[in-house]
Amino acid sequence: MVAACEGIARNPQAAGDIRTTMIIGLALIEALVIYCLVAAFAIK
Numbered sequence: 014m015v016a017a018c019e020g021i022a023r024n025p026q027a028a029g030d031i032r033t034t035m036i037i038g039l040a041l042i043e044a045l046v047i048y049c050l051v052a053a054f055a056i057k
Contacts, residue, residue: 014035017031017032017035
């Protein structure tokens, strides 16, 4: 998140691409957390 903010501050023209990449990355991390939670409940 900090790196994305720094990248946008250094190159404002690339803000759209950086923001899109950050949102996709955050969505993948959130999906991984949900999968781990489901696996934990399945094991228990």
